[in-house]
Amino acid sequence: MKTLIVGDLHGDFSQLIDIVKRGCIETILQCGDFGYWKYFKHTITSLNTQLKKYNVILYWCDGNHEQFPYIGSIETSNIIYKKRNSVLTLPDGHVILFIGGADSIDKKYRTVGYDWFPEYENISLKTINNLPDIKINTVISHTAPEYFDLRLDKIGRRFGIDISTYVDNNRKLLNMVYDKYKPDKWYFGHFHKHMIGMYNDCYWTLLSDTLSKQKWYCEL
Numbered sequence: 001m002k003t004l005i006v007g008d009l010h011g012d013f014s015q016l017i018d019i020v021k022r023g024c025i026e027t028i029l030q031c032g033d034f035g036y037w038k039y040f041k042h043t044i045t046s047l048n049t050q051l052k053k054y055n056v057i058l059y060w061c062d063g064n065h066e067q068f069p070y071i072g073s074i075e076t077s078n079i080i081y082k083k084r085n086s087v088l089t090l091p092d093g094h095v096i097l098f099i100g101g102a103d104s105i106d107k108k109y110r111t112v113g114y115d116w117f118p119e120y121e122n123i124s125l126k127t128i129n130n131l132p133d134i135k136i137n138t139v140i141s142h143t144a145p146e147y148f149d150l151r152l153d154k155i156g157r158r159f160g161i162d163i164s165t166y167v168d169n170n171r172k173l174l175n176m177v178y179d180k181y182k183p184d185k186w187y188f189g190h191f192h193k194h195m196i197g198m199y200n201d202c203y204w205t206l207l208s209d210t211l212s213k214q215k216w217y218c219e220l
Contacts, residue, residue: 003027003090003220005140007189007207010065011035013047015210019217020054027090028056029220031189031207032063032100032142036081038070044079051078059088061100063142063190068120084127087134094220097136099123099177102143102190103168123170128177136181138220143190145174147199150191150206178202185220 002025006016010033019025028051036044051058058079062068071081082088082098089095101123110116144150178186178199186204194214195206208214 005029006217008033008209011040012210028058030060033065034060037067048076061098064102064104064121068117096138100142138185141188144188145178146171
């Protein structure tokens with residue numbers, strides 16, 4: 001049975017459900033911007049129903065576009081939120097760290113407390129100081145360490161901002177996560193593009209979002 005890793009969903013679960021219906025998937029790991037919003041309650045519940053039907057568990061970390069105060073309010077059995085620094089050990093012993101969070105590039109177009117939650121979205125030093133002291137094979141995050149060369153100049157401008165010059169301190173903090181674990185693999189989303197690369201011995205994958213024609217999922 002496969003473990004699937006998926007990028008940003010933003011509440012659009014239709015394509016993911018299509019993949020689940022094909023079978024052969026046991027576990028899904030999602031890289032943030034899952035789309036946990038009150039007005040997506042029906043679609044989240046529908047996704048959970050399909051996951052339960054096909055005996056699939058989905059684990060997700062938060063991105064920056066979630067309704068953070070509302071997380072956990074929907075009763076789901078097969079959709080599990082992994083808080084920052086949460087660990088998942090797969091049946092084969094593969095150990096995965098989840099650490100969501102990123103700075104909202106589009107914050108100037110959002111309203112605090114309505115569709116932007118700055119007090120929740122960023123990774124804190126407290127989170128970094130409380131990383132678990134165990135061997136980690138793979139990291140699932142929303143954004144990426146600065147160490148990874150994402151060639152952001154290829155992405156261009158989003159929301160009137162030059163992505164290549166945009167500073168997100170979360171990426172600096174994720175450098176510290178890399179330094180602690182030096183994982184074999186790292187998966188993330190956030191940039192709505194698909195790229196792969198190597199940093200030292202770490203193979204990293206940037207997954208796109210479901211609205212893109214680029215690759216938004218892969219197998220572990």
